[in-house]
Amino acid sequence: MPTKIEKDSVTGHTTTGHEWDGLKELxxxxxxxxxxxxxxxxxxAAVWFVLYPSWPGVNGYFRGTLGYSQRDKxxxxxxxVAKQRAGAMDKIAALPFDEIRKDPQLMAMAETxxxxxxxxxxxxxxxxxxxGNPGYPALAAGNWLWGGTLPEIQQTITYxxxxxxxxxxxxxxxxxxxxxVLKPDEIQQVATxxxxxxxxxxxxxxxxxxxxxxxxxxxxxxxxxxxGNREMGAPKLAARTxxxxxxxxxxxxxxxxxxxxxxxxxxxxxxxATIKSLAIYVHSLGGGE
Amino acid sequence: xxRISKTDRKLQVEQEEAGQHLYANRVRVYPKSVRGPVRxxxxxxxxxxxxxxxxxxxxxxxxxPHQPDQAVLLDLWHERFYFFNLEFWPQDIYYLxxxxxxxxxxxxxxxxxxxxxxxxYACPQTVWTDLYMWIERQIEGDRNERxxxxxxxxxxxxxxxxxxxxxxxxxxxxWTGGAWIMYYVDAPTVTVEFWTGTxxxxxxxxxxxxxxxxxxxxxxxxxxxCTYMCPWPRFQSAMLDEQSLTVTYQSWRGEPRMRGKxxxxxxANATAAPGAPVAVAAAGAPVAVAASATAAAGAAAAPVxxxxxxxxxxxxxxxxxxxxxxxxxxxQLECINCxxxxxxxxxxxxxxxxxxxxxxxxxxxxxxxxxxxxxxGFRFFRPRTIIYLSALCIAALAMxxxxxxxxxIDLSVQHDRAPLFVKLVDGSLRNGYTIKISNxxxxxxxxxxxxxxxxxxxxxxxxxxxxxxxxxxLPVGADRVGTFRILVTGTPTALDDGSQPIxxxxxxxVTGEQTVxxxxxxxxxxxxxx
Numbered sequence: 001m002p003t004k005i006e007k008d009s010v011t012g013h014t015t016t017g018h019e020w021d022g023l024k025e026l027x028x029x030x031x032x033x034x035x036x037x038x039x040x041x042x043x044x045a046a047v048w049f050v051l052y053p054s055w056p057g058v059n060g061y062f063r064g065t066l067g068y069s070q071r072d073k074x075x076x077x078x079x080x081v082a083k084q085r086a087g088a089m090d091k092i093a094a095l096p097f098d099e100i101r102k103d104p105q106l107m108a109m110a111e112t113x114x115x116x117x118x119x120x121x122x123x124x125x126x127x128x129x130x131x132g133n134p135g136y137p138a139l140a141a142g143n144w145l146w147g148g149t150l151p152e153i154q155q156t157i158t159y160x161x162x163x164x165x166x167x168x169x170x171x172x173x174x175x176x177x178x179x180x181v182l183k184p185d186e187i188q189q190v191a192t193x194x195x196x197x198x199x200x201x202x203x204x205x206x207x208x209x210x211x212x213x214x215x216x217x218x219x220x221x222x223x224x225x226x227x228g229n230r231e232m233g234a235p236k237l238a239a240r241t242x243x244x245x246x247x248x249x250x251x252x253x254x255x256x257x258x259x260x261x262x263x264x265x266x267x268x269x270x271x272x273a274t275i276k277s278l279a280i281y282v283h284s285l286g287g288g289e
Numbered sequence: 290x291x292r293i294s295k296t297d298r299k300l301q302v303e304q305e306e307a308g309q310h311l312y313a314n315r316v317r318v319y320p321k322s323v324r325g326p327v328r329x330x331x332x333x334x335x336x337x338x339x340x341x342x343x344x345x346x347x348x349x350x351x352x353x354p355h356q357p358d359q360a361v362l363l364d365l366w367h368e369r370f371y372f373f374n375l376e377f378w379p380q381d382i383y384y385l386x387x388x389x390x391x392x393x394x395x396x397x398x399x400x401x402x403x404x405x406x407x408x409x410y411a412c413p414q415t416v417w418t419d420l421y422m423w424i425e426r427q428i429e430g431d432r433n434e435r436x437x438x439x440x441x442x443x444x445x446x447x448x449x450x451x452x453x454x455x456x457x458x459x460x461x462x463x464w465t466g467g468a469w470i471m472y473y474v475d476a477p478t479v480t481v482e483f484w485t486g487t488x489x490x491x492x493x494x495x496x497x498x499x500x501x502x503x504x505x506x507x508x509x510x511x512x513x514x515c516t517y518m519c520p521w522p523r524f525q526s527a528m529l530d531e532q533s534l535t536v537t538y539q540s541w542r543g544e545p546r547m548r549g550k551x552x553x554x555x556x557a558n559a560t561a562a563p564g565a566p567v568a569v570a571a572a573g574a575p576v577a578v579a580a581s582a583t584a585a586a587g588a589a590a591a592p593v594x595x596x597x598x599x600x601x602x603x604x605x606x607x608x609x610x611x612x613x614x615x616x617x618x619x620x621q622l623e624c625i626n627c628x629x630x631x632x633x634x635x636x637x638x639x640x641x642x643x644x645x646x647x648x649x650x651x652x653x654x655x656x657x658x659x660x661x662x663x664x665x666g667f668r669f670f671r672p673r674t675i676i677y678l679s680a681l682c683i684a685a686l687a688m689x690x691x692x693x694x695x696x697x698i699d700l701s702v703q704h705d706r707a708p709l710f711v712k713l714v715d716g717s718l719r720n721g722y723t724i725k726i727s728n729x730x731x732x733x734x735x736x737x738x739x740x741x742x743x744x745x746x747x748x749x750x751x752x753x754x755x756x757x758x759x760x761x762x763l764p765v766g767a768d769r770v771g772t773f774r775i776l777v778t779g780t781p782t783a784l785d786d787g788s789q790p791i792x793x794x795x796x797x798x799v800t801g802e803q804t805v806x807x808x809x810x811x812x813x814x815x816x817x818x819x
Contacts, residue, residue, distance in 0.1 A: 016311065029313035031517060129721070131708020140711045140721070199716070240716035284752035286711060286719060286776050 085109065093273035097150040100280070107280070114281025117274055121266070122282075130285040135244060135261060142287030143241050145233045149289050154279040160265035161233070168265060171232040176217065177256025184256075190214050191251040197226040197238040198246065317439075318512060318613035320422060321432035321605075325632030334410045335419055343464065346471035350374070353731040355768065363473050369768075375692070376768075378727065380699065387688040391681060398677035400528040402669070403650070404535040408521065409627035414514050417465070417507035418611065421458055428454045432608055458508045459500070466499030512612040515625055522622050529620075531653040532668045536626050538617045538648050541660035543600035546617075599643050606630035606648055616648055698736070699727035700795045702806040709787075709811040718812045719778045721751065726773070726795060728765040734797055735764045738775070741792040743810050746779035762798070777810065787814035 007014050008026055018025040048054075053069070055062040063069070088109045092100060100106050119128070125136040132138025142148060146156050146169050159167040176182040182190070186209075193210025196202050215224070221234040228236030235243060243261070244254050266275060282288075350360035350373055357364060362371045370377035377384060396407055409415060428450050429435045438447055470479060470492055482488035483496070506514055515522060529535065600617070607615045609630050612623045616630045628650065635645040658665035705721035713719055728734050739760040740746050747757035751774040755761070765771035783789045791810040796803045 027311065029311055031315050031513060032312045033315065033513070034517065035312045128707030129705055131711060138708070138711055140708060140719075141713055143714050236714065239714040241712050241714060280752075284774070286721060286751055288752055 089113070089273040092276055093271070097154075097276070097280070100276070110277040110280040111284060113274060113277035114279070114284075117270065117278050118281055121270070122278070130282060130287070135259065137243060137261075138241065138287075139282050140285040140287050141241055142289070143236060143239055144230065144287065144289070145228075145235055147230050147289070148283070148287055150279050150283050153282055153288075154276055156263070157270075157275050157278055157282075158265065158267045161263040162260060163263060163265040165265035165267075169233055171221075171234065171260075173221070173234075173258040173260060175257050182213065182217065182255070186213055187252055187255045190218065191248055191255060194218075194226065194237055194251050195246075195248060198240050198242075315513065316613060318611065319432040319436050319608075320611045320613075320629070321608040321633070322426055323609045323629050323632040323636070325635055327628040327632045331410055331419065331627060331629070335416050338411060338413075338416050339420070343468050346468060346476040353767070356731075357475055359475055361472060362475070365473060376729070378699075378729065380727070381695075384688065384691070387684055387691070390684045391688065394677055394681045394684060397528050398674060398681055400525055401530065401533055401671075401673050401677060404529065404533050405522075405525055405624070405626040408515065408525075408625035412625075414506060414519070415625060415627065417461075417503060418511050420461065421507045421511075422611070424457050424461075425454055428457075455508070459504055462500045462503035462507070463496070465503040466496045466501075469499045470496050512623070515612060516623050526622075528673075530671070530673065531657075532671055534650045534652055534667070535620055536616060536624065536628050536631065536648065537651045537653070537656055538600075538606070538619075539646075539651070539656060539659070540598075540617065541656065543598045543617070543647050545596065545598050546600035546602040547597040548602050599638065599641075599647050601637065601641055603637050605633040605637050609633035620653075695729075696802065696804065697729040697800075698795065698797055698802050698804050699725075699729065700793065700804045700806045701725040702793050702808045704808060704811070710813075712813075713778065717778055717780045718810075719776050720810050722775045722777065722793075722808065724763075724773045724775050724793070726763060726765050726771045728767065728769055728771065730797075730800075731767050732799070733764065733766050734799055735762045736771075737761070737796045737798050738763055739794050739796075740777060741794055741805075742789070743777070743779045743781060743791050746777050746791070746810075749776045749778070750774070751776050779810070781810055781812045784812045784814075787811055 006024075008024070011026060013026045013028065016025045016027045050064065051066045051068075052064040053061055054064060088106060091103075092106060092110055092113075095106075100110060118126075118130075122130075125133060126139055127133050127136070130139030132141065137143070137145060144152075146152060146161065155167075156169060159165045159169065161169045162171075174181060177184065177187050189206045189210035190213040191210070192202050192206045193214050196207060214226075218226075218237075221229055221232055222237050223229055223234075226237030228234050228239075240246070242250070244250055244259055266278075270278070345361050346359065348360040349358050350371070352358060352371070356369075356376075357371065359371065360373050362369075364371065368379050370381075399406060425435070429438060438450075441447070467480075467483070474492065479488055479492060483492060510518075606617065607613075607630075609632070610616065611627060611629065612625060614621060614623045616624065631646070631648045631650075634648040638645045638647055652665070652667060655665040655667065701724070703723045703725075705723070709720070711719045711721075724738070726736055728736075737760050738748065740748065747759060748761045749755060749757045750761060750763075757778065761775070763771060763773055777791070781789050788809040788811045791808055793806045793808055794803065795806070
């Protein structure tokens, strides 16, 4: 509260009566229109309060007389965007991949849709950008189990791997150890041999024995030189990238009691256009064939 | 707060003393028209500024066929700024920084030399207010006529004059708002679109917005903008010193001010032998001096008449002032240094037969010297002006060099955030990069991209049928940015904690212009993490 209003001898103005530690505030009045502008903003706020959602209640909130809702706005926007791109997505669903790739606009659409769908659905297992995770293939590396062309990728995504779907990609590796097909020392030998396929230097009797065991038990699926077989999803063993690890213990474990990954069938959750977009995106990550 | 007259001021002091008046009524200013060299110069500046503003968007300029032919165009939609033969891209925004630095330092320099000439002559607020006042004067007459009409009853005469004035004001405001839009979209096109109702809603909105602000600020707010809204008067005193030229009332010559006739010898007297009270007046209390002089006049007429100053206290300088202040109170926040009071006073001095320029452009130092009977002159080179000038020159030089050496090629390389690298079947590593190439020339160019620092590295364009190569040819259209995803495959030999440097080199195959971007190639770190 003002205490003592006095006239300042230097400026000739009065003080407001406010004083802080001996500092006195001069009264240099603001123009009244300034004050009225502030009142106008207060009135504006009151009007806004009535027109727009403003006050919380027990069972909801005051919605404002205009009935504006950001949620409705988003839904309208989403619907508008879906309508806008419906034509392009229909085209992606209908055209073969070759035709899509000739159209830069469709490709841009497909890559964007694919990237977003990938981030929402595939990234938790396959990693951002298809970098892969232990047990989940790196899609960017080009070491495909079931093939890396666009139609092959589309089929894998659509029906999945060991997904239970009638058209799923199915194969099974025998449980050489668990079912007693090979003895533990034989498994050790064949594992040692497999390690040489991707450059682990090892020689001697174990390798020779392992090579024999490999030819009899493994080559039928994995190939004579461990080059793999995409017909049955048999991984390439003569590679520097391995799904379940590349040290000796990991190979032994895999031969004894194989892990076999499962990928869901996505046609129950994504439409054809989205799956094709996804295939185009995955193909573009660097491993596409 | 404007001070219009002593009675108003007295009233205000009384109100203040009542202790409740933290808000004041606006005192209306009715500036009287003046004639003279300052006014003529001010008209010339006004005509120049307004001509540039209104006509510049219509100036055409020859450019490449796909580009606009407007000389000055800030094309926000296509992300290009055009200034005659210069074209700016969004990443050239730092030129704006340079321009702002030059603008600020230039303003500092000019202010420290010649005071607030920006405020008085070139500021849009001043220019448009001046224009609006001119229109007002043509329709409603000069100061006395306007004051009389405003004080009198509302007659048909008042109504049609006010109506016509506001219609003209709104017309100019509309032209001003429309011209603003033309700096952002093609002027002839938007003019046609505007009147055929096919322009975008933004065009209508911003035209309306700038029409409204022009009308309100120049027609109604006027000096209130300078006094209450503008930050510049608040800190311009930091640029001024006793060597800055400002509009100054020569109180050593004018005081003691006095109405009526005086002996012919008086002006020479006052100039030759300035008395002690005059020195006090120069220090900033002319009103008190005048009051004491008037009191003295009653006691002994003859000696005081002999001491009377050149100021006849006619108030011409006050009535001419567009911000409604009294320049004889000394330098003050509200003064925009327009100098119209100089013309007003010169006119009176001529009539009274005294030398002109009682109010003039001068420095405080020179005024103090003149009050003491000497002369100080004008010092152009002072530490602050030298500092401002050199800062201005450095900024201008840097801008000029940067503009002259502006590359027509721009390369940006962004390493993939995930995955950082991919291990391939043969054990080599692959890194993904997003590469953006700006082609600032007006012809399509195929750029050659190669790398340096990773022996045996091969490049592929992701998802393209191209085979791996050490040099890739990347086509970018004229005046466009090309975005490419490039995969680099190699076997790093010098990985240091998971990365090693790699340079991307880009060459314009036509002109031979080159640029390099330093990036990194990533791999497993020493712990062998994948």
